[in-house]
Amino acid sequence: MSKKNYDSILRMARGAIEERVDYEMERVMTNILDPNTKAAQKRKITLSIELMPDEERQQIRVSVTAKSTLAPTNPVTTSLYVTGDQNGELTVVEAIPQIPGQLQMDGDEQEPPRTLKLSGAVS
8 A cells, every 4th residue: 555645735836825924934033033123022923724615525726825913113202392482482392312512422413403393373
């Protein structure tokens, strides 16, 4: 009696299913190594296999989708100050680490803070 050579569904479709899983794995690994994401957050790869037999149950159409759930990027934060300009207009200014014009440790000069333009009257 000869031994049958069985294989995995993942290797069917000329290896395309396995290739899709590997593609999502690469996306997950890139996300894990991204310093802009939380290191310890879970990532997930979901493989959906749909099987649709014909009426005679002789042929089965197989559709496979690989999907990854990645960690979102970490939030970017800043601080804003509500103040007034020299004309008494309400202004919102981004907080910066040093006084504008002051030399930083690397020798560069501190740029002035970014200011938001407010349209319309704010009460």
